[in-house]
Amino acid sequence: MATKHTLTSEDWIKAAFRALTAGGAHAIRAEAIARDLKVSKGSFYWHFKDVPDLKAQMLAHWALEATDTIIAEIEASEEPADVRLRLLVHAATDDRSLPYGGLLTDGAVREWARFDPLAAETLKAVDQRRIGYVADLLQRSGFSASGSRSGANALYGALIGLEALAASGLADLRGDLIRLLEALLHNREGV
Template structure:
């Protein structure tokens, strides 16, 4: 039986699982190789060193957890409301399971507290996400100010509910959909 060689993405996913369970200090080539049941030499086939792995993790996260989701939502043929619901479903779905589950985003935010490179990537991702969510609220007929406020509330809800869900204190998808519904209903009553 031959074992399929690991890709760089396999290492990145394993590194995210390490980050999610043990923090940034758990991103170590030896420990991840042990988890993957391979030699450390495989690591160096894909990455120069651990800082290179970390840089590629952040790039991968921005692409997969933001750009890919936005592209999927944009490919859908629905109203702004439909697209907001699809966005919430994508953000609360199973995509992140291979990266460490609901803890992954919180672990990245914690990493960014102590690392200027991670902080810069996180800020850029947050700005991109907020701008996109505000754009979707605008498609629903909300004013510019209400769109930005709705985006901030919805995104803050996601961040907070992810933290609660990691402790099994919230149903992330159901609670996010309820929050979205309340925001959309409140906006329509105010004449968004």
């Protein structure tokens, strides 16, 4: 059995997200996650005060890694805004969510937010940040202020829906998002 020093808090957070994705918020339990990680429950308390502390750290980690880190990565490029939008679609659809539960991770957070005030508050802030960033890139690509917001809502809404469809094998997440983005960019003059 691994010791409490073997695992990091990030290992626990990833395992907690896998539990969330597989079984919902009620599956985020120290004992069950410890079993999944093949460690004692004592290892959990080395990193977290209690399960609410784990949940709060999960949400902060998700906001950072699934939003702020990606935006910083895209902004570090010196590409024009339309190329940054394409880079953003690639980053949003790459394999970085696999250790957290894959394509269904964001959807699991959305479901969790229906019943948990902190998750709802975090989700709303993340959605606003993501939509605002896409709208900014669209505006820098030549869209009007109102057109950039509508385009951002359409692209982000498509991401949310296509993640669920792709998880069921009914959509090509990256391909469909790129095609939608290209259609938006092609019609930017009218928006």
